Amino acid sequence: MTGAAQGGKAPSLAARRERTSLGVKLLNAPYLLWSVIFIVVPILMVVFYAFSETASYYAISFSAGGQEYSCELPAGEGEEALTLEEAKEKAAERYGVALSEAEFTRATLEIRSGGFTLENLRQVWSPSSRHAMLLSFLYSFAATAISLVIAYPFAYVLSRSGAKSQRIQMLLIMLPMWMNMLVRTYSWQQILENNGIINKVFAFFGLGQATMLGTPGAVILGMVYNYLPYMILPIYTVMSKIDVSLLEAADDLGCNGFQKLCRLILPLSVPGVISGLIMVFVPSISTFYISQKMSNGMIKLVGDLIESKIKDQWGSGGLNVGAAMSLVLMVIILVCTFVMNRFSDEDGGGMVV
Amino acid sequence: MERFIELRGISKIYDGEKVLDNIDLDIHDKEFITLLGPSGCGKTTTLRIIAGFVTPDEGNVYFNGQEVSEVPPYKRPVNTVFQRYALFPHLNVFENVAFALRLRKTPKAEVEKRVREMLELVRLESFAKRGIDKLSGGQQQRVAIARALISRPKCLLLDEPLAALDAKLRKDMQVELRRIQRETGITFIFVTHDQEEALSMSDTVVVMANGRIQQIGSPIDIYNEPQNAFVADFIGESNILDGVMLADRRCRFARTNFDCLDAGFAPNEPVDIVIRPEDVDVVPPERGMLRGTVTAVTFKGVHYEIIVDIDGFKWMIQSTDFVAAGENIGLYIEPDAIHVMKKSEFSGMFGDYSTFSDEMDEENAANELPSDGEAEN
């Protein structure tokens, strides 16, 4: 009797699965649209700008002696930037016409964009941007390492404490994240300033003033402070999923506490460590706000460089160079992520231990 | 045999419920002892107390006469085969088995040799490089056994280690475990809720119910001399009747007086009478000591299982001769087939097959005894 009932059920179940898979596709459609609009299109735009030029020039036409002349002159940048008057002068000079004789029919600043060029990428390799990249890499590497050292024991203790204390500790970790990151960084600036809180305390005890803002340490501190929760959470998640019976089995087979850590907990928590590393490293290497505030603009990381390029040289190719830098950064991050993921795939991460 | 592990007055309370109640147990050196009882009776908890994962609320555990409440699990000379395997997911079969040896920095060649031996023992030689998640439940169980055995502990705790195996492999592993135990001289504390497994493997069987030990004895004692209705019902099939001891070696049940072999009860003391289905002879009605109507017959291979209605009480009888449902038959019971037990908290709860006979559908006959269901509740 039960057999017959099951037999009757089987096809309808398969049919239902088919229907759900169609339903799932439909449900996926908005997500697909979303990712096209907000992920694919922006990336394509970055690629487009990175490989195209933006040039501003003066389009100048004039007549002199019954003859029409017209030409385009690069507007130049910074020190070499031409004013409109200078441009007119140059144009007249080019055709050997006296400026007073020229009758200008057109003299405007124009922007041309879209032409393919590798010039932007070449600029990424310029000394100043190479330096910024190296700094970014070093600082975010340090910040990631420090975060790991702090987060790992913390996550372990957290995962082994009682349910109620776990909830409270989680709340304490999440609490700063409810505040805007800019505000948090700004308050650190207040704390570290030359006449900030710490130095006031120092002064109170008759200690000398310590310059903290503007040092690499301050920047790294800002990174660690802001991104530490992203290290703790994935490690904690993985650790709290380690079955107690596994720890008991290890105990049973003769592991002392230290051996349990090395042989069981470390290897089993590698996936969490990997995602923690990525989640701290990626935002650290591309940050600009933290370095700006914690160094008073004295330390320039890639993020700062990109920001200033785009902001300060918007019309004259800064956007393109910024896009090229972003693209290179993105590739570097992708490679790093890929390498780190390889670690966790290979034999359970024994290499990290 | 020397006394190796002693439990004295062990009680454990979970959420206000006493899951172990004053357990006293001696476990001897080189003994194969089995804890047998229905689900939830406290078998795993008892093992965990011995292994040191659970601290009892009352009572003490002694190893070789030493109190061990301060000894952490990893220092106790026992290894456990966990009910849910607890294999290490990041290690393959070989490394799981080798785990205990690696901890002790055993030389490579020896590790290799001993792991091979163990894998051979549990017949998983060709699986050494497999990941744990790519094994069947039964294979995982065997890895767990090998992992616990490899460090040659003085005592092995096995929590239903054969539950996930098919009948054939299960039988093989029973023989294999028994052989291993004899050869190594390791004390085995074995947990099962399969009474057949308990009887066929053990030196000593401990029957548990409701957090208490009901009976401790050799398999033969437990089967032939059950101490109360629970044990009689849980071990094998039993007809358990309300009776009275008229005098020594004379009792009365089913409105009939019988000769029996038991003595030492007060005159007219109410008792429980156990009669095993295979000890009853089917005879023509006129020669029977009891007479009744057959209500159901099931073919069981070696014998027929016959349900007989005698004055409203349904008896189960096993016979190699066929009788048809509806037939009137007589029952003949020898004095040595009658076992008399003192009344207990379990009196009247087991031993009547009336629920069994009426709705004798396929599912019921397949494996489930009505007694199991009752015992769990």
Ligand SMILES: Nc1ncnc2c1ncn2[C@@H]1O[C@H](COP(=O)(O)OP(=O)(O)OP(=O)(O)O)[C@@H](O)[C@H]1O
């Ligand atoms: N950690 C715990 N917290 C609360 N109750 C528990 C805990 N462990 C066991 N129990 C309870 O104790 C009782 C005995 O459990 P135990 O695991 O010892 O049973 P068991 O005899 O091994 O059963 P099974 O045959 O199903 O494995 C059960 O009622 C169970 O619910």
Ligand SMILES: [Mg+2]
């Ligand atoms: Mg159990």
